[in-house]
Amino acid sequence: MKILRVDASAKRERSNSRALSRYFLERLREQRDDIEVDYLDLTLDTPEHVDEAFAIATYTAAHERTAQMNARLAASDALCARLLAADALVFAMPMYNWSMPSVFKAFIDNIIRTNLTYRFAEDGSVVGQLSRQKVLFITSRGADLRPGSPYERMDALTPALKAAFGFLGVAAPTFVDAQPLQFADQEARTEALERARVELDAVAKQWGQRVSGRSSASASASVACTVIG
Numbered sequence: 084m085k086i087l088r089v090d091a092s093a094k095r096e097r098s099n100s101r102a103l104s105r106y107f108l109e110r111l112r113e114q115r116d117d118i119e120v121d122y123l124d125l126t127l128d129t130p131e132h133v134d135e136a137f138a139i140a141t142y143t144a145a146h147e148r149t150a151q152m153n154a155r156l157a158a159s160d161a162l163c164a165r166l167l168a169a170d171a172l173v174f175a176m177p178m179y180n181w182s183m184p185s186v187f188k189a190f191i192d193n194i195i196r197t198n199l200t201y202r203f204a205e206d207g208s209v210v211g212q213l214s215r216q217k218v219l220f221i222t223s224r225g226a227d228l229r230p231g232s233p234y235e236r237m238d239a240l241t242p243a244l245k246a247a248f249g250f251l252g253v254a255a256p257t258f259v260d261a262q263p264l265q266f267a268d269q270e271a272r273t274e275a276l277e278r279a280r281v282e283l284d285a286v287a288k289q290w291g292q293r294v295s296g297r298s299s300a301s302a303s304a305s306v307a308c309t310v311i312g
């Protein structure tokens with residue numbers, strides 16, 4: 084099972100989201116001995132922001148692109164290839180200002196590519212090319228945005244991730260949201276991390292099951308229900 088693991092926190096050793104994604108991979112390795120990890124740290128390998136050259140090249144048909152256009156798209160092509168080669172995607176990130184870290188947004192801008200990660204069917208509808216992949220988002224939040232909290236409506240992160248990856252064919256991503264990890268007392272923070280670890284244990288067990296009889300897509304959907312509520 085080939086996993087693309089992506090971290091996006093500006094923090095390193097002190098990062099909760101990095102620690103949780105590491106924890107998840109450790110639990111998954113206990114379940115399966117065929118785990119191969121392709122690791123991407125977006126704070127070290129930050130994809131370039133969209134500029135004019137990219138914006139023009141990406142919507143120019145492949146057979147009409149100049150060598151310069153191809154060069155501008157090369158890093159984005161490589162990121163798309165890494166996604167498509169993976170069987171599962173593990174994205175870990177903190178919430179920054181109610182949404183995603185800018186490095187992760189730059190990543191998204193580089194991986195939504197016509198005729199690579201999505202195609203058009205004959206009837207004009209969009210066919211996302213990541214429908215095969217299991218997808219786990221691990222997010223860390225300083226505040227508590229769970230249902231019923233005063234901050235519930237401030238969550239611009241979950242819908243943005245669902246929209247971008249839904250467009251690429253990810254129908255039932257799993258979310259494990261660790262919260263509150265900063266704007267709360269120590270006890271609440273400790274409980275939040277423990278809740279996240281328990282949820283990650285369940286996802287690791289589920290991903291650990293070899294697909295037999297039950298489809299991986301339906302397995303993924305059922306954890307999403309447990310985790311999201």
Ligand SMILES: Cc1cc2nc3c(=O)[nH]c(=O)nc-3n(C[C@H](O)[C@H](O)[C@H](O)COP(=O)(O)O)c2cc1C
Pocket residue numbers: 092093094097098099100101176177178179180181182223224225226227264265
């Ligand atoms: C620049 C910045 C912006 C933040 N914005 C928010 C926010 O809007 N809402 C929130 O709940 N927490 C916010 N936080 C807190 C982080 O999401 C929280 O501390 C998280 O656990 C950090 O994850 P990490 O340890 O992996 O870096 C922010 C933190 C930073 C550094």
